[in-house]
Amino acid sequence: MNILEVKGVSKRFGGLQALGDVNLNVQKNTVHAIIGPNGAGKSTLLNCFVGKLIPDSGSVMFDGQSVLGKKPHQINQMGISRVFQTPEIFTDLTVMENMMIPCLAHRDGAFEMNAMVSLAGQKDIQEKAEEALADMGMADKRHMEASAMSRGDKRRLEIAMCLAQEPRLLLLDEPTAGMARADTNNTIDLLKQIKETHDITIAIIEHDMHVVFSLSERITVLAQGTPLVEDTPDNIKGHPKVREAYLGEAQV
Numbered sequence: 070m071n072i073l074e075v076k077g078v079s080k081r082f083g084g085l086q087a088l089g090d091v092n093l094n095v096q097k098n099t100v101h102a103i104i105g106p107n108g109a110g111k112s113t114l115l116n117c118f119v120g121k122l123i124p125d126s127g128s129v130m131f132d133g134q135s136v137l138g139k140k141p142h143q144i145n146q147m148g149i150s151r152v153f154q155t156p157e158i159f160t161d162l163t164v165m166e167n168m169m170i171p172c173l174a175h176r177d178g179a180f181e182m183n184a185m186v187s188l189a190g191q192k193d194i195q196e197k198a199e200e201a202l203a204d205m206g207m208a209d210k211r212h213m214e215a216s217a218m219s220r221g222d223k224r225r226l227e228i229a230m231c232l233a234q235e236p237r238l239l240l241l242d243e244p245t246a247g248m249a250r251a252d253t254n255n256t257i258d259l260l261k262q263i264k265e266t267h268d269i270t271i272a273i274i275e276h277d278m279h280v281v282f283s284l285s286e287r288i289t290v291l292a293q294g295t296p297l298v299e300d301t302p303d304n305i306k307g308h309p310k311v312r313e314a315y316l317g318e319a320q321v
């Protein structure tokens with residue numbers, strides 16, 4: 070069963086065709102990787118899933134419901150959460166204060182900083198935030214200033230912020246970019262555990278083939294805004310179309 074169905078999605082930025090007739094299905098409870106060279110249109114595609122961009126044509130259905138024209142907080146409420154390519158945490162807040170932001174946005178569709186104090190006192194929200202932090206191996210860092218965290222912890226905090234919203238579809242845009250190998254492996258293990266213990270589907274954009282092949286069950290290769298091939302990791306390894314897409318940029 071597909072949780073996400075993308076049909077004929079196209080998007081132009083002026084004279085640039087960023088996406089051209091993209092068709093893509095993500096099966097429920099799988100990890101689906103979207104890979105491709107820089108500028109292939111991966112983040113643009115994710116932006117179309119979360120209400121940040123409206124495609125020029127085509128449809129994006131999540132669990133049978135169109136996401137197009139929905140505001141980002143409505144998309145969250147439908148069950149989709151997304152970690153952006155560029156870190157989105159507030160470094161002058163603590164880990165727990167950052168956790169409160171999406172919880173509040175999820176509930177009210179907007180947030181005010183001064184509402185965080187009362188929200189933090191609400192048991193169910195507090196518990197969800199703590200559970201999500203524990204899921205990402207950060208239970209002991211709840212009072213830490215976000216600015217003092219390692220890059221790996223900042224990225225894992227962002228994933229925890231998404232998990233606190235209990236998404237059915239988690240979208241990750243290069244979640245391990247800039248991490249050292251040990252940190253990357255730690256994140257891979259945590260995501261594997263989340264996949265086993267939660268009713269969740271993960272779509273991940275990633276350049277690190279170690280992450281792609283460790284986590285994913287399906288892989289779509291995007292090049293110049295169009296999917297070239299979609300298959301299992303075993304079939305993608307060494308696929309001539311993948312080599313062609315990367316022109317030697319990655320070893321697959």
Ligand SMILES: Nc1ncnc2c1ncn2[C@@H]1O[C@H](COP(=O)(O)OP(=O)(O)OP(=O)(O)O)[C@@H](O)[C@H]1O
Binds near residue numbers: 082112
């Ligand atoms: N808001 C925008 N306005 C104009 N052009 C854009 C905009 N967003 C993306 N583009 C262009 O669309 C193309 C696809 O960009 P996108 O960010 O989706 O690529 P990507 O596959 O995520 O690349 P990367 O791996 O570098 O993150 C690029 O040529 C980019 O410059």
Ligand SMILES: [Mg+2]
Binds near residue numbers: 111112113154242
């Ligand atoms: Mg990108």
